[in-house]
Amino acid sequence: MKLLLASGNAHKLVELRAALPGWEIGLADAALPPETGSTFRENARAKAEAGRAAAPADAWVAGEDSGIEVAGLADRPGIYSARYAREDATDEENVVKLLGELEGVEGGGRGARYVCELVAIAPDGRELCVRGELEGAIAHAPRGDAGFGYDPVFVPERESETVAELGDAWKSEHSHRARAARLLAGLLGEP
Amino acid sequence: MKLLLASGNAHKLVELRAALPGWEIGLADAALPPETGSTFRENARAKAEAGRAAAPADAWVAGEDSGIEVAGLADRPGIYSARYAREDATDEENVVKLLGELEGVEGGGRGARYVCELVAIAPDGRELCVRGELEGAIAHAPRGDAGFGYDPVFVPERESETVAELGDAWKSEHSHRARAARLLAGLLGEP
Numbered sequence: 001m002k003l004l005l006a007s008g009n010a011h012k013l014v015e016l017r018a019a020l021p022g023w024e025i026g027l028a029d030a031a032l033p034p035e036t037g038s039t040f041r042e043n044a045r046a047k048a049e050a051g052r053a054a055a056p057a058d059a060w061v062a063g064e065d066s067g068i069e070v071a072g073l074a075d076r077p078g079i080y081s082a083r084y085a086r087e088d089a090t091d092e093e094n095v096v097k098l099l100g101e102l103e104g105v106e107g108g109g110r111g112a113r114y115v116c117e118l119v120a121i122a123p124d125g126r127e128l129c130v131r132g133e134l135e136g137a138i139a140h141a142p143r144g145d146a147g148f149g150y151d152p153v154f155v156p157e158r159e160s161e162t163v164a165e166l167g168d169a170w171k172s173e174h175s176h177r178a179r180a181a182r183l184l185a186g187l188l189g190e191p
Numbered sequence: 192m193k194l195l196l197a198s199g200n201a202h203k204l205v206e207l208r209a210a211l212p213g214w215e216i217g218l219a220d221a222a223l224p225p226e227t228g229s230t231f232r233e234n235a236r237a238k239a240e241a242g243r244a245a246a247p248a249d250a251w252v253a254g255e256d257s258g259i260e261v262a263g264l265a266d267r268p269g270i271y272s273a274r275y276a277r278e279d280a281t282d283e284e285n286v287v288k289l290l291g292e293l294e295g296v297e298g299g300g301r302g303a304r305y306v307c308e309l310v311a312i313a314p315d316g317r318e319l320c321v322r323g324e325l326e327g328a329i330a331h332a333p334r335g336d337a338g339f340g341y342d343p344v345f346v347p348e349r350e351s352e353t354v355a356e357l358g359d360a361w362k363s364e365h366s367h368r369a370r371a372a373r374l375l376a377g378l379l380g381e382p
Contacts (some may be wrong), residue, residue: 041318124322124374125320126319126320126321126322126374126378127232127318127319127320127321128317128318128319128320128378129316129317129318129319129320130316130317131315131316131317132316156251159367183315183317187317187319187378
């Protein structure tokens with residue numbers, strides 16, 4: 001089965017491939033819509049629908065949206081995670097902003113959740129939506145070089161290292177994106 | 192697997208059960224939201240979400256919306272099929288209104304499509320959306336007693352009788368609702 005990801009983020013394509021060995025996963029050839037939804041799922045759906053219009057008839061098209069919800073910030077930045085510091089912010093700028101907002105916040109207030117929503121649409125209009133989550137906490141300073149986004153400051157529950165320290169192999173098994181991908185694969189059946 | 196239908200229409204529960212033998216299908220215990228969506232799918236999703244809130248943790252909840260799209264009426268009545276003649280219209284009133292709108296329309300203009308969208312939501316947020324369609328044409332007068340809605344004036348392609356003449360056994364195999372139900376079952380797996 002062929003699955004095309006409607007995304008401009010190469011990291012996400014790499015992670016999806018690692019999480020779904022055996023699947024033929026490419027990039028959808030489509031202009032991505034602006035993220036105007038009020039939920040991860042609405043944004044993911046809009047990308048999938050945009051990709052579906054231009055996709056070949058034998059492919060499912062997936063849209064993805066993901067982000068981080070921080071307890072002490074009333075679940076912000078949420079759907080604004082990639083543009084937290086400013087529009088077109090770098091990962092570093094967003095991490096700096098997050099650490100600044102959490103200055104003086106300790107304990108449960110640093111609790112956080114990585115969320116990934118995947119929406120896959122078939123040529124016949126069938127649509128599958130799945131949500132993967134990863135619970136954890138925000139570290140006090142960045143550590144590690146792997147991954148992207150908030151990985152250098154996200155420490156998953158039951159771990160002491162950040163996702164950026166735990167590395168790609170760990171992510172392909174445990175990340176919010178890997179969990180969502182496996183739920184999707186469970187619904188799609190064998191590759 | 193348990194599947195609860197968020198619907199006030201007992202006909203739809205009966206049809207869903209007939210189309211999915213072996214499944215445990217009940218009614219969701221929820222107040223249904225007003226149909227404010229602009230597509231069948233949006234309306235079906237709103238019902239499923241309303242039903243999900245009150246459902247037990249071991250059940251999928253399905254919302255359904257369906258209607259008829261008529262070529263000579265630019266695909267109307269569409270999502271307004273159940274309230275075509277007026278709010279809370281009877282099936283007979285809607286059929287009379289439809290036949291009136293099609294007076295003098297012949298051939299391709301009487302072409303029509305029955306559409307059923309089903310949206311099923313799991314306790315963990317997984318969401319499946321499927322669409323079943325049945326192509327046909329609008330007869331010049333009602334015939335038959337089975338079914339409901341526009342069944343007495345809907346003649347499926349490759350048939351000469353109306354759906355209301357073809358009867359329940361035919362519907363449980365070929366109807367737009369049966370087709371959507373089987374697509375859903377294919378995604379959910381064995382009962």
